[in-house]
Amino acid sequence: MWVVATAGHVDHGKSTLVRSLTGMEPDRWAEERRRGMTIDLGFAWTQLPSGATVAFVDVPGHERFVPNMLAGVGPVPAAMLVVAADEGWKPQSAEHLAALDALGVRHALLVVSRADLADPAPARAQALEHLAKTTIGDVESVAVSAVTGAGLDELRAALDRLGSALPAPDLGAPVRLWVDRAFTIRGSGTVVTGTLGAGRLTAESDLELHSSPVRVRALQSLGSPVSTVDAVARVAVNLRGVERSAVARGDALVTPGRYTFTDLIDVRIHGDPVAGLPSTSVFHIGSAAVAAHVRPLGTDTARLRLARVLPLHVGDRALLRDPGLHRVPGGVTVLDVSPPPLRRRGAAATRAVDLSTMDGRPSPEDELRRRKLVHADELTRMGVTAPGAGWLLDPAHEESLRARLAAEVRAYAEQHPVDPDPPVDAIRSRLGLPDRALVERLVAPPLTIRDGRIGTGSRLPEKLQRALNAVRADLDSHPFAAPEADRLAALGLGPKELAAAAKAGLLLRIADGIVLLPSAPAAAVARLALLEQPFTLSEARQALGTTRRVAVPLLEFLHRRGATRRLPDGRHTVAAPPS
Structure with a gap:
């Protein structure tokens, strides 16, 4: 499927043309049909001579409904610009073209309508001149009359050529479906529609809405139930367990973990100088229109504080619009969706220099160099291919x-x-x-x-080493006579020093303030094994030549190690006599 948005001045015949091509009524509301003009977005589709299907997003042409127009054009890869032969280029023709240019649309078709009322050549020449100065450049043009049917076959063939020239969509890309309509169907619940520009949607897909998980219940495309929808396509999504009040135009359904939800971005402005922009503009991306506070940074870069959070990627194209003057000051390329704070003096100037080197093309090497340390998942959410997993270091x-x-x-x-x-x-x-x-x-x-x-492999301090040598010498001659507290204090061996000695493997601490040589447990088991089994605490104390102060914790230590066992009558036995 190819999806094409109409564009052009009010009452230049966009909806009539779509109706003639598709046999469907794109104007959804009685008020639109009564007034003879499109107020909101309309949708219709038809099959072209090649067998391909083209779906039209019919947008309003009146200046009061430009936000609605942008909601329809934003997610669509191609446009059909309509100019009436009897009226020629008009203000909304210019504003719609400025919007297409700002969004970076490169694929379009010029249709000169109402060719039965005037010679289409002047309007065609005038429109082509304007188009040539934009990202669209040179385009094919067709003159038609929806009343007589003249040129409609040529238009269908031209649409075939336009569609075949569109770049193949990335079916492996994450989904970001900008919602342009949301409504309730009895028995099914909340349904949203939008243009799927990349990726693949399936029934029972897990998605995110406002950073919260949601699940797809069912899908429709072109009015028919489907289990899978591949980009580019018009799609209706029935959401499971989502209240109608929780979703509206400008929201987006996205693949979990693949977008940064942010209200602060650094951007490059294509168009008017940044210094001349109003401090508050409207940021348009997809079907979203969000108030944005503009903080100029460089000659063509700025920081935007958005009125609400949006799911964005580095490299996204959007536009700024001055609603008071009914004009598009400039297109926007998103350079950073997670910019650093600007708290220190001079931080804004430094940031302007950094932004001057950024082009909006996601680069893992550049992001690592700038951020120094970043998690791979964060890069992925920025739209940058992570060169590994986990934490990444420049x-x-x-x-x-x-x-x-x-x-x-x-x-x-x-x-x-x-x-x-x-x-x-x-x-x-x-x-x-x-x-x-x-x-x-x-x-x-x-x-x-x-x-x-x-x-660190550090040696113990010399004074501490001398004290430990003295203790070890005492224990060499009496291995179970743990030094008393006053002896340890005289040597300067407190809890920290004893812990360090134990860590170094020079002493074994079997209880607070009681230390022996590391070889003491094995030697104790060997002596205890010579006793008649089982034995009492007193017998163990005598065999080891020590005091109750040492014998009790030593036996507890051996029990914990499994070298000895305590019997129900309070006596002890060696668990596994040495071989």
């Missing part, structure tokens, strides 16, 4: 972070000489990183990660 920034990490680890070790290996989360916080996995990625030899800490 190579230069990664090297800078690795150097900073090494410096922070050294600083931590200087501040904590007894326990020099910093926790991963402590370094993550110092570097301002969002995920500890990034710290683990940055750690490189000689640094290591073990038990949630970054190992």
Whole structure:
């Protein structure tokens, strides 16, 4: 299917032409038929000589209904510009063409209508001259009369040629269906319609509306139920569990996780100088029309604060319209859908320089360079193909972070000489990183990660080492006589120092304030295995040559390790005597 929007001045015969081509009535409302003019969007379709189907989005031509016109033209890839032979180029002809130009429409057909009332040549020449100055450029033109039928066959053939020249839609692209109508059908619920410009819709598809999940109940295209709709196509979507009041023209159904929902964007303006734009304009994209506060940044770049959130991509084409003057100041290319804040002095000027290098073409390398650190999912939502999964780092920034990490680890070790290996989360916080996995990625030899800490391989301070040597010497001669608290205090061994020694594998802490050599558990089991099984606490204490203060926590330690077992009568037994 090809989808074509009409464009042109009011009462130049757009709807009459569509009616003649399709045999359908595009004007949906009695008021439109009574007044003889299109007020809202109309839709009709027909089969062309090639067998292809063309669907028309018939838009209003009156200046009061330009927002409705833009809602119809916005999502459509091609236009049929209609100019009446007896009236020629008119103000709304110019405004509609300016809108097509601003939106970057490149495929169009000029139709000179009412050729039975005047020579079409002057109107044709005038219109072609205007078209040649826009993105549309040179186009085919056809003169017709809907009254006599003259030229209609030529128009159908020209529409065939226009459709065949359109670029093939990207069926793998994410869906963004801009809603142009929303209504309720009894027994089915809420139905929305729109032009599917890219991607594929299926019944039971999961989509997002206003960042919330919704599900498709059923689909129709050209009035018939279908299970799948491929772009480009007119489609009606029956939504499951969505109230009619929750959706309106200008909303969009999108593929989950594939668009950034934002109300702040940086853009390039094509048209009037940014400095001359009104501070408040209307931002048109798809079928949406949203008030936008304009903050100039560079000569042709600006920041737009939108009145509501929209699902956008880098590279989206839109337009700004000054409703007070009934004109289109310029087209818009979206450069950034997640721009940085401008809080510091000079930030706006710096941002203007950055924007001057951006062209709106999504580039993962450029986004990484600018953002330094970004999650792949965020890039995807921006419309940028992510070069990997998870957190992505700009190579230069990664090297800078690795150097900073090494410096922070050294600083931590200087501040904590007894326990020099910093926790991963402590370094993550110092570097301002969002995920500890990034710290683990940055750690490189000689640094290591073990038990949630970054190992530095640092030697213990000399004073601490001498104190530990003294304790170890005591334990070498009496392995189960854990030093008393006053002995540890005299050596300067408090809880931190003992924890550092245990971490270094120099001592084994079996309870608070009670330390033995790391070999003590195995030696204790060997001695206890020589006792008659089972044995009492007193017998264990005597066999180990120690006090109750040490024997009780040591047996508890051995129980936790599974080396010994406590029996119901309070006695103990070695679980697995050594071989």
